[in-house]
Amino acid sequence: MGKIEFLDQQGSFRVYQPEDYSGLYFPLAGDGGLKSCITPTLGGDSKRDQNHFLMEPVSIENLHNNKNTRNFWCRIKNRGYWSACGSSAEAEFLRFTGEQEKSVLEAGFMWQKLTRTSAVHGLKAEITSFVTVDGAMEVMMTELTNITEEPLEMTPIAVMPVYGRSADNIRDHRHVTSLLHRICTTDYGVEVTPAMSFDERGHQKNHTTYFVYGSTGEGEAPAAFYPTVGEFIGEGGSYLIPEAVRTEKPGAVAGSKAEGKEAVGALKFAEILLKPHETVCYLTLGGMTDERSQIEPLTASLRQRSQVKEAYDEVKRYWTKKVNITFKTGNPDADNYLKWITFQPILRRIYGCSFLPYHDYGKGGRGWRDLWQDCLALLLMDPSAVRQMIIDNYGGVRVDGTNATIIGNAQGEFIADRNHITRVWMDHAFWPFVTTKFYIDQTGDLEILFEKVPYFKDLQSKRGTDHDTGWDETYGKCQRTEGGVVYFGSVLEHLLLQNLCAFYDVGAHNEMRLHGADWNDALDMAWENGESVAFTSAYAGNLKEIAHCIRLLEQETSCKRFEIAEEMGMLFAGGRELYENVEKKRGILDAYLEKCAHNLSGQTMIVKAEQICSNLEEKADWLMEHIRMQEWIAEDEARGWFNGYYDDHKNPVEGCKDGKVRMMLTSQVFAIMSGTATPDQIRKICQSADKYLYDEKAGGYRLNTDFGEEKMDLGRMFGFAYGEKENGAVFSHMAVMYANALYRRGFAREGNKALQALLNAAMNFDNSRMYPGLPEYYDLSGRGMYAYLTGAASWYLLTMVTEVFGVKGVMGDLVIAPAFMPEQFDAQGNAEVKLIFAGKKFDIRFSNPEKCECKKEWIKSVLCDEKQLEPEAGAAYAVRIKKEWIKQLDAEKEHVIKILFGR
Numbered sequence: 001m002g003k004i005e006f007l008d009q010q011g012s013f014r015v016y017q018p019e020d021y022s023g024l025y026f027p028l029a030g031d032g033g034l035k036s037c038i039t040p041t042l043g044g045d046s047k048r049d050q051n052h053f054l055m056e057p058v059s060i061e062n063l064h065n066n067k068n069t070r071n072f073w074c075r076i077k078n079r080g081y082w083s084a085c086g087s088s089a090e091a092e093f094l095r096f097t098g099e100q101e102k103s104v105l106e107a108g109f110m111w112q113k114l115t116r117t118s119a120v121h122g123l124k125a126e127i128t129s130f131v132t133v134d135g136a137m138e139v140m141m142t143e144l145t146n147i148t149e150e151p152l153e154m155t156p157i158a159v160m161p162v163y164g165r166s167a168d169n170i171r172d173h174r175h176v177t178s179l180l181h182r183i184c185t186t187d188y189g190v191e192v193t194p195a196m197s198f199d200e201r202g203h204q205k206n207h208t209t210y211f212v213y214g215s216t217g218e219g220e221a222p223a224a225f226y227p228t229v230g231e232f233i234g235e236g237g238s239y240l241i242p243e244a245v246r247t248e249k250p251g252a253v254a255g256s257k258a259e260g261k262e263a264v265g266a267l268k269f270a271e272i273l274l275k276p277h278e279t280v281c282y283l284t285l286g287g288m289t290d291e292r293s294q295i296e297p298l299t300a301s302l303r304q305r306s307q308v309k310e311a312y313d314e315v316k317r318y319w320t321k322k323v324n325i326t327f328k329t330g331n332p333d334a335d336n337y338l339k340w341i342t343f344q345p346i347l348r349r350i351y352g353c354s355f356l357p358y359h360d361y362g363k364g365g366r367g368w369r370d371l372w373q374d375c376l377a378l379l380l381m382d383p384s385a386v387r388q389m390i391i392d393n394y395g396g397v398r399v400d401g402t403n404a405t406i407i408g409n410a411q412g413e414f415i416a417d418r419n420h421i422t423r424v425w426m427d428h429a430f431w432p433f434v435t436t437k438f439y440i441d442q443t444g445d446l447e448i449l450f451e452k453v454p455y456f457k458d459l460q461s462k463r464g465t466d467h468d469t470g471w472d473e474t475y476g477k478c479q480r481t482e483g484g485v486v487y488f489g490s491v492l493e494h495l496l497l498q499n500l501c502a503f504y505d506v507g508a509h510n511e512m513r514l515h516g517a518d519w520n521d522a523l524d525m526a527w528e529n530g531e532s533v534a535f536t537s538a539y540a541g542n543l544k545e546i547a548h549c550i551r552l553l554e555q556e557t558s559c560k561r562f563e564i565a566e567e568m569g570m571l572f573a574g575g576r577e578l579y580e581n582v583e584k585k586r587g588i589l590d591a592y593l594e595k596c597a598h599n600l601s602g603q604t605m606i607v608k609a610e611q612i613c614s615n616l617e618e619k620a621d622w623l624m625e626h627i628r629m630q631e632w633i634a635e636d637e638a639r640g641w642f643n644g645y646y647d648d649h650k651n652p653v654e655g656c657k658d659g660k661v662r663m664m665l666t667s668q669v670f671a672i673m674s675g676t677a678t679p680d681q682i683r684k685i686c687q688s689a690d691k692y693l694y695d696e697k698a699g700g701y702r703l704n705t706d707f708g709e710e711k712m713d714l715g716r717m718f719g720f721a722y723g724e725k726e727n728g729a730v731f732s733h734m735a736v737m738y739a740n741a742l743y744r745r746g747f748a749r750e751g752n753k754a755l756q757a758l759l760n761a762a763m764n765f766d767n768s769r770m771y772p773g774l775p776e777y778y779d780l781s782g783r784g785m786y787a788y789l790t791g792a793a794s795w796y797l798l799t800m801v802t803e804v805f806g807v808k809g810v811m812g813d814l815v816i817a818p819a820f821m822p823e824q825f826d827a828q829g830n831a832e833v834k835l836i837f838a839g840k841k842f843d844i845r846f847s848n849p850e851k852c853e854c855k856k857e858w859i860k861s862v863l864c865d866e867k868q869l870e871p872e873a874g875a876a877y878a879v880r881i882k883k884e885w886i887k888q889l890d891a892e893k894e895h896v897i898k899i900l901f902g903r
Contacts, residue, residue, distance in 0.1 A: 034047070035351055054164070055162070071083055108319075159232070226264065232266045403429070511533045699782060822851040830847055
């Protein structure tokens with residue numbers, strides 16, 4: 001029986017015999033620079049970006065058979081040769097003959113330590129792996145101990161193969177690109193500098209040098225090198241039984257050169273006599289740089305064990321400090337899992353969606369939706385830089401209300417699409433306001449709505465239906481006016497434009513068109529007639545909330561009028577007659593898109609705040625009423641749900657067909673979250689979801705029921721096996737959003753059920769087969785798939801902090817309104833969260849000795865730093881602390897808030 005054992009309260013854990021579990025891998029990265037992944041046998045890869053891989057790229061499918069990877073070999077006189085990480089033919093044979101070596105893996109944020117013991121060879125190895133905080137190098141510290149009572153004569157050999165090129169060359173021109181390699185050995189290592197970057201669209205001179213350096217723990221250089229694969233593995237050999245390990249092969253000396261070969265950093269150290277119980281240390285460093293002259297000083301800084309130990313301790317301190325939210329409930333293991341879930345949004349910022357072994361999301365970077373949702377977690381953990389990030393992100397919005405889909409390397413840099421395909425995801429305009437509203441609530445900074453930002457411009461026009469033939473690269477990537485100047489609009493204008501354009505972009509049933517897909521990228525085959533009722537609900541909620549924000553803005557700043565682009569005026573048309581007429585709505589959108597197809601006029605108009613608000617609220621109310629009337633499916637008195645989609649044949653997707661229930665979770669989530677679903681409808685949705693979608697073993701609520709057909713008129717998801725990925729898996733992201741929506745609407749117990757099912761599934765290591773954290777989804781058997789890089793982590797963290805613990809901002813004030821279940825307190829009735837709010841450190845402690853319901857009426861006392869706080873009369877929140885009071889608190893001190901509940 002496998003188990004995760006936690007070593008502390010900071011998420012560090014231990015697993016015994018980890019190589020017995022397929023598909024395990026761990027992230028190692030710096031804050032910039034190298035992004036690595038590593039398995040229990042030191043498999044995996046390391047890269048800077050798509051075009052610069054230090055080690056050969058791996059996917060989940062070759063993790064278990066890719067032996068072209070890190071290793072540390074010991075050739076022991078009279079005892080054979082041993083792989084200290086278990087990556088050898090012998091180790092694999094022993095695993096299946098009952099003589100398996102003992103192995104233990106320990107890991108924490110961005111570090112891994114593998115301990116392996118061989119009674120046959122008389123050695124114990126501890127291999128500690130990490131990437132330096134600055135991302136300059138991956139470090140492997142190998143400590144070997146003689147566990148026998150006699151001295152051992154041995155020759156150590158450290159190995160790190162060097163791929164040294166783009167991931168595109170893993171298949172295309174693999175051999176040809178090796179011909180570009182220029183390999184040399186130095187006193188301490190192997191360097192590989194390809195002559196050029198190979199790309200048939202245009203070859204370029206290469207400036208990157210890949211290197212593998214090594215030394216003993218005392219700083220002594222290797223005795224010899226095997227810098228090419230042929231030299232190392234030998235004719236007919238392999239990485240599992242390399243010739244240089246099996247035989248007394250001499251190796252190359254420092255100063256040797258080779259060209260046109262596959263490279264490997266194989267470092268042979270001097271033969272040693274290891275006394276009984278003596279320990280010796282070896283250090284291996286791998287990295288890349290565009291300044292070759294920097295390799296020697298860079299590696300010299302980590303040439304001795306003491307230096308590496310200091311860098312290792314720095315890594316531990318740095319990432320532990322970054323994960324600055326701590327939960328304490330009645331379950332210490334769950335609290336540690338929550339630590340890892342808190343860490344996942346940081347990993348997403350570093351790796352994007354593409355640079356770990358499940359790399360189905362292409363060639364790097366984050367998508368538009370990812371960018372905005374990851375900001376939610378940043379606002380809870382590190383809000384200092386989020387304001388400018390939000391402002392810059394609006395620069396990706398087009399004047400037709402769509403947006404660039406890929407974020408470049410620099411903040412505020414955008415690319416239309418990584419694959420140069422003209423596409424529109426109809427949900428994209430929904431997310432920016434969600435994040436901006438959360439930012440405003442956390443900070444009280446309404447002024448951000450006045451910030452001026454340009455619009456993105458490229459060939460795509462008219463919401464992906466046309467090309468602007470007047471645009472080329474000389475025009476630039478910022479929208480211009482007829483006068484040729486870049487146009488700047490306020491953040492508020494960007495928000496209005498995105499959501500109003502979506503309102504008019506409707507299909508035959510007066511629901512918003514699906515276009516290329518919505519949140520579910522696999523609903524991608526209904527471009528002509530597909531409609532997303534789910535996100536029509538979502539936009540309705542946005543329109544209402546934007547109006548609320550403008551009213552607050554008017555109240556706080558006395559600003560009663562706003563400036564917008566003149567072309568936008570027509571989007572504020574109103575009235576039921578218009579809203580119910582599909583052709584008229586499309587006509588307004590078409591007229592607007594035609595006006596701004598190439599340039600804007602540059603003219604602006606002034607609109608009253610009240611006029612904007614009443615128009616948005618009227619539109620929102622009509623949408624919600626329309627959906628309730630047209631899309632509700634009443635199964636019986638107890639159950640019902642909303643139809644969320646129309647396919648490309650204009651047919652409703654959900655309901656009952658041929659006696660089979662068709663229900664999708666996404667459709668219910670946004671109906672609940674937006675306020676479209678009434679409380680009675682929510683109760684019926686919960687009953688239906690429990691009956692048709694809930695599977696406890698697989699992690700909770702599935703994304704959909706089994707439609708039993710390949711719907712070529714809706715999306716590729718129906719081609720996937722049922723229970724996998726978007727077709728009926730327990731998809732963590734939407735399951736968490738379901739929980740969040742339920743909490744928001746006052747259905748805490750139902751929301752807790754969804755949250756807890758996901759966490760329980762992850763914590764069942766024998767079933768989930770994954771390190772701590774939340775996967776993208778669970779397959780039919782409950783195995784966690786696509787570890788680490790999922791937006792679900794941001795939403796889980798957000799829900800735990802703002803709904804379960806109830807700690808959130810409202811216009812910059814700190815409010816606390818918990819929605820705990822009794823089991824979320826420890827045995828004494830205590831729960832606790834530590835976090836940062838408004839730049840101040842808070843330790844918020846809840847005491848509920850009777851484990852009663854957390855009603856605000858049952859608060860007995862509230863203390864902040866032992867000072868009594870009086871609950872605000874008539875407030876909707878249990879506790880509300882004004883931002884003015886928070887500003888006066890000491891930023892260096894941790895402030896303790898104690899809340900006592902009792903009947």
